[in-house]
Amino acid sequence: MPTSKRGDGSPLPAAISTTGLRKSYGDKTVLDGIDLRIPAGSVFALLGPNGAGKTTTVQILSTLISADGGRAQVAGHDIATAPDAVRAAIGVTGQFSAVDGLITGEENMRLMADLHHLSKREGRRVTTELLERFDLTDAAKKPAQSYSGGMRRRLDIAMTLVGDPRIIFLDEPTTGLDPRSRHTMWQIIRELVTGGVTVFLTTQYLEEADELADRIAVLNNGGIAAEGTAEELKRLIPGGHVRLRFSDPAAYQGAAAALREVTRNDEALTLRIPSDGSQRELRSLLDWLDSAGVEADELTVHTPDLDDVFFAVTSSTVTGSTVPSRPGQHQEDVR
Incomplete structure (x- = not known):
């Protein structure tokens, strides 16, 4: 990028x-x-x-x-x-x-070249190059409506x-x-x-x-x-979390007792921990698991996607929803 x-x-x-x-x-x-x-x-x-x-x-x-x-x-x-x-x-x-669907792709291109006041020679050159670049050479002589x-x-x-x-x-x-x-x-x-x-x-x-x-x-x-x-x-949108899955019930119970703000699923032996998914938070969690001797069978990171962002900032039904107009600046009501 x-x-x-x-x-x-x-x-x-x-x-x-x-x-x-x-x-x-x-x-x-x-x-x-x-x-x-x-x-x-x-x-x-x-x-x-x-x-x-x-x-x-x-x-x-x-x-x-x-x-x-x-x-x-x-x-x-x-x-x-x-x-x-x-x-x-x-x-x-x-x-x-x-x-214009009634004329060929090549004719559409040459018409545009004329509108840009290109010479006939330059217009032909640009047309050929662009039709080739966009993989349209084989269809150049066919009506665009096809x-x-x-x-x-x-x-x-x-x-x-x-x-x-x-x-x-x-x-x-x-x-x-x-x-x-x-x-x-x-x-x-x-x-x-x-x-x-x-x-x-x-x-x-x-x-x-x-x-x-x-x-x-x-x-x-x-x-x-x-x-x-x-x-x-x-x-900007809450709801990100790390999910830990265990196969050992003792390891699950130990992690559940030690970790803060954890959501338990005793049947599936999974723990859900709020997280923004940043490298710093993940490293901290992994360091804790290592120092405590706790081994999770699976760690997955769940972060909100742009759908969540879009609905959060464009919904007029979410009372009091706020998000910074620019990250790091003040918050404003988006209702």
Whole structure:
């Protein structure tokens, strides 16, 4: 995973930054002061329930619609005062494909090259390279409407890359794809980031964010309810524990009597000990077992996943649920 700092410790430049970003539609406030900083060459995932404002955020940052308030810079350009410079630096792939199904994949690519004012020679070169890169060469002469969902999505991203953008917005790019096609798309995203591209990803697939993102933010009720790495977010939610299973009843009884805050299962000879799953806590537990001469047959670590985080910070039914908006900072009510 890319780091947020250079080798000398100084922070990487922000590919995208927002301060107090706001947007309303009539009486409905969609974004109510969004602050983000996304380092160059990283994957940032924005999660949230349907209608939370994920697509609105992408539309504002890609200059498709204007914000009601706040400021944002993309690729070093202010979205309000330099929208043309922003558009020249970015690519956008939405959940609904921009592919024209009536023409071939190759023709779709050349049309995009024309829109970027590439010469015919350069357009042909870029088209050939990208079709090969996305494994579409054999289908290049076929109408795009004959492509599978995964092929159309690959073609859509290939078209986005014609202009060689350094920042790409992927708005729910794997919606409707089968698992194999989704994993292929994940590999494409990883390769883009390896090449220095910054990816702003919105998704409803929590596994996708867990797999790909350097940082994740959960958008809810107009604000960022939680933000951090996947591991940081998981540690915000209680419920993590270590499970010890014994075959020797005497060892089980001894461990149960000595350990604090333990939940017993006398029938299964298992103990459940609250833990955040950190290396420090696990080492401490293992050291204790060793010094006490207690041998467990099995030790498993259970930590909350992003599903737990998502439901905890977006549920309006959990009274008093709190989670830090940014790990290590103050807590705020997320209701």
